[in-house]
Amino acid sequence: MILNDFVVLTTTGLYCSYGKFYLDPKEMVRDAVISHAHGDHAVSGNQNVYCTKPTSLFMLHRYKKFAAGEFHLIDFNESFTLNDVKITFLSAGHMLGSAMVLMEYKGVSYLYTGDYKLQPDPTCEPIVFPMADVLITETTFADPEVLHPDPEQEIRKLSTTTGNIMLGAYALGKSQRLIRMINDFCPEKRILVHHNIIPFVRIYEQEGFSLGNYEVYDRKVMKNNQENLIYLVPPLVFRSYIRAVNVIRVFASGWKNLQRSNGMELLISDHVDWNDIIYTIDQIKPSEVWTIHGNGSQLQDYYVNNLIVKLLN
Structure with a gap:
């Protein structure tokens, strides 16, 4: 019973x-x-x-x-x-x-x-x-x-521009998935990862999950390269750089309200x-x-x- x-x-x-x-x-x-x-x-x-x-x-x-x-x-x-x-x-x-x-x-x-x-x-x-x-x-x-779109089609949107992208995502889980997806479906992109996300990335790798290529964020790299860079940042950093220039602002989430005022919609949900x-x-x-x-x-x-x-x- x-x-x-x-x-x-x-x-x-x-x-x-x-x-x-x-x-x-x-x-x-x-x-x-x-x-x-x-x-x-x-x-x-x-x-x-x-x-x-x-x-x-x-x-x-x-x-x-x-x-x-x-x-x-x-x-x-x-x-x-x-x-x-x-x-x-x-x-x-x-x-x-x-x-x-x-x-x-x-x-x-x-x-x-x-x-x-x-x-x-x-x-x-x-x-x-x-x-x-x-x-x-x-x-x-x-x-x-609420029907989530195909994640592969969503991530390929990042390849529709050569401009640099500031990509906001939760530091744990979503960020690691995005790194792997960008490597798999947008291989022309160079991924710079915020230092607060890196420890979680290391744990994924320690546990045997390969995410592909990425680099720890370097301001000089971002300043000196104007094409095909993706700067992956946690939500607090994304919100704090609301007036960031020379980047397309994108936030990966299943919540449509989090897509407002961004340069591109990226509906990827976990x-x-x-x-x-x-x-x-x-x-x-x-x-x-x-x-x-x-x-x-x-x-x-x-x-x-x-x-x-x-x-x-």
Whole structure:
């Protein structure tokens, strides 16, 4: 029997009282099961952190000695138990080390997706679809009108200009994917990477993921070359150089509002869109879908006569 309170959303985060742990807590807790290393899912200071090795490396870089009291490193497809709840990590395809969390308790399985994507991405492990009784899915883009374009076609837009580009992207996950995509599909471009992004790039390479050619940003190089340079910067730097001259401003994101006032639109997302969520539900075949991290009301309407959809947020 599915337990309606198997996980509940609290101010601290998504809590499983049966296992006495939190999934991606927003505040420090005793036992935290972390799906991936983005800051809105992985805070510092938890006593026990259960995560993949890459997630721990990213957290250690960002938070240093405050990253966790103790890391418990879990491989994909490896199971462990917290207070009678069996937990297995499965690749989520969102970024390097990102995991979906399969929880089994009294014969019922609950799958928490964290953030996930279906698009091919050579800079992280591909998503794996298990079957589960309950799918607890992110709904960042759960809107029938949101359909992500083909990422290869999007990245090739950068080759439509020879002018230098200031490319804004999140420092972890998106930046590494972009470096590899530019090398694969825009090989004429020379990539200069902001120093705040470089440590994350090094961890990717340390973990065996080749990103291709890039250089650490050098102001002289940017000043003396007026063609085919891409300066990859994190969001804060991108916003601070709002009046940057002699560059085309581009920000890579699935959010259309972040494309305004830029010189080029680059809709590349690391989240599932509407069709991807529907496909995921078809693959996992849950009896119920619980939604989090976004608005699941349109999914609820879509499945009104066919599937129980419960909004946790």
